[in-house]
Amino acid sequence: MISKFFNPKSIALIGATSDPKKFGNAVTMNLLKNDNLDCEIFLVSHGSKVIRDIPTYKSILDIPKEIDIAFILVPAKYVEGVVEECIQKAVKGIIIITAGFGEIDQKGKALEKKIELKCKSAGIRVMGPNCVGIINADINLNASFIQMPPRGHISMISQSGSFGCASFYKMENQNLGISKFVNLGNKMDVSFDDILPFLMEDENTEIIAIYMEELLEGRKFLEIIKEVNKKKPIVILKGGKTKKGREAASSHTGSIATNYKLLKTAIKQSGVLLCENISEFIIALKSFSFIPIPKGSKLGILTNSGGTSVLFSDNAEKLGLDFATFSEELKNRISPYLYSLVKLINPLDMIAGARETQYYAITKSFLEDDDIDIVVGCCVIPPFLGMKSIEHYRGMIRAWDESHRKKPLIPLMLFSEGFDELINFTDENKTPIFYTPYEAAYAAKVLIQRYRYLNLL
């Protein structure tokens, strides 16, 4: 059944409107944007007789066809009545976008419960209320009032709609892409547990991202993520970890307290990745999107900036990462490319004069070395000696491409966000890039954790 939410053949939008100042309009317009959608759309409206040349119905009961999914956008006080009509119409699923229920007060909670029970006894699954809707980027379906994300292979379940919206902005920036997105809101019925098994089997989903504020059936959730994570990496961010955070969450999605410490321990034991903040969350998605899982845990580090490799090393040690020891064979192989001042130790500081040739040759040597499992290429773009802003990075990527990207390469281009030529290159070549020592070290940690986890299965 969950599949129908993402792949409906017919949709009724109840509360559609031509008034651009209403959320109902935003959902309607997003949905109608894609002319080629393989899904019939019916609009139910009280105010507008015609919207974008489409005649509307007064009630879902007037629609002469079967409806897979009904989207409810009418004000909270009308929702119960509309749900009753949806039940009468025997829709397969309902998504209540309207807010103003359990997140507001006890009265709202009671109304939510009443609707929940009605749908349950009718055997109809419900998403929401208090959500932005659902997106299936594979088929260009945007049944939400937020923007269409870039297309890709991450599927996200978020309890917060605006979290999804902001994440899409960042993903756009970082060349990450979405397959499915769903905002659970108050989770009246459909919850994480229902969506996860669907995503596990979903062909286009390669990585699963979860933002949660509240977890009610912890045991069941833990069992499911344990299973799903074997097949596809799950990345979780929890909001409401602290007392202050939980208080904020309770007014947001009506969440009740979850013991974060217990949850943290349980998730970590299950082998699923739990991020501590939103930056880690994005870095983890980036790592899984662009970099293969290593076959060991030893890092080989090259740099043109001592400061950067010092700061990277500090972060690496804090995160428990291991550095490879260079073999005599490797030293002999790399020394012809390096200035005589350069010490043949890991991290390898090739000093500021290092150029594309060195970055290419050393990256290649590291990638081909059996003692090195992950290559970390640190760089501060030199503003001197006529060097190109892109050359060091390009050298690394050339070596990586020649090795068919089989071993992880983590390029740390310190604070290089402003170099358009470089950023365009990463766009075009779908290559990873990290901007701070912490980001690069965290990427390595995430990949190594996945390697160790898969190794134990």
Add this chain to the structure above:
Amino acid sequence: MISKFFNPKSIALIGATSDPKKFGNAVTMNLLKNDNLDCEIFLVSHGSKVIRDIPTYKSILDIPKEIDIAFILVPAKYVEGVVEECIQKAVKGIIIITAGFGEIDQKGKALEKKIELKCKSAGIRVMGPNCVGIINADINLNASFIQMPPRGHISMISQSGSFGCASFYKMENQNLGISKFVNLGNKMDVSFDDILPFLMEDENTEIIAIYMEELLEGRKFLEIIKEVNKKKPIVILKGGKTKKGREAASSHTGSIATNYKLLKTAIKQSGVLLCENISEFIIALKSFSFIPIPKGSKLGILTNSGGTSVLFSDNAEKLGLDFATFSEELKNRISPYLYSLVKLINPLDMIAGARETQYYAITKSFLEDDDIDIVVGCCVIPPFLGMKSIEHYRGMIRAWDESHRKKPLIPLMLFSEGFDELINFTDENKTPIFYTPYEAAYAAKVLIQRYRYLNLL
């Protein structure tokens, strides 16, 4: 004397060259870029008779005028001889840019010591070796081989040159600016202790940033930063905090171990800000650059995104921040501007429909409220209802400007780095912007720490 390094009236560049593949050329070109520099420049070169129409000298001894500062760029093996000539010439200060000394091996250390003693007995101060040079942006002096940073009021002492270079890239991005910059390198003679008293008195320096890998005379350093920090905030980042980091540092600037735990405790006790990573370092500089010091520690938070205020609250609690309780007076004042669904609690979730009007009115009310010391404006830019990407932020800034920016405003525009119109607005109006909940919470922490420190003086 230190002032002479930043404000020389005559400079000799020893090792100047027209060969664009050499560092000597990079320094020469940077120095000659500013035609209006109020300083005479003399070039000493073996290879090039004329550089950019300027005739060169074979030796510093041939220059017919007094020299304030000699920059040495010749290969390491010639440095001792050149230093002897500088002593003979009675220059006031020497900056040795050349690398290949104590950071390489014992032989290099010995040579460094020898040169140090010669200069000491001649009473000449030396910076470096193994550094990129010195910058005084106030007078457009770039005597280094890295780029000129944007002009501003931060002065930076860095042990790593590439750290400075990368920081400048980030500063350019974040509207931060530099007054003085110096790269200490191996710190043969001139060290943090010498520069700090100068910066304390320097008119254009309002904030002092330090990147250090090694600290030899800890007690003296701590005494000095304690004094300086009373007048101007000092922001420190330490590289080589861990065993791995120290190993990397030892090959970088020849540093020896510093006990980070002890140093951390001592610095914290002195009231100086010690950042844990390079992102915190930039956020701290941004906070001091754009936001006034608060007169208390209570935060008032507004948001259009529940998820963002939940994540902000988590970070705030971790950093020990306090939230204000809304008075009845404040509630009465703000309620007319808000949807009826909105709960009048802190954080104030104005929900997704909030627009410029709400952001302006609520920010204004918070800024004028005596129970709120710092206003945190959270926002996810809404992609719906025809809202402008800039309007929420603009509303907050308008209220802030009307209050003459007297109270701290911390705008958290989640993941909005890609909105050009917004970024241009911050450029033009010199306003602060933060992109993640952690950044915003850390900014508040930094400002509150400074408030408490100044309050105890």
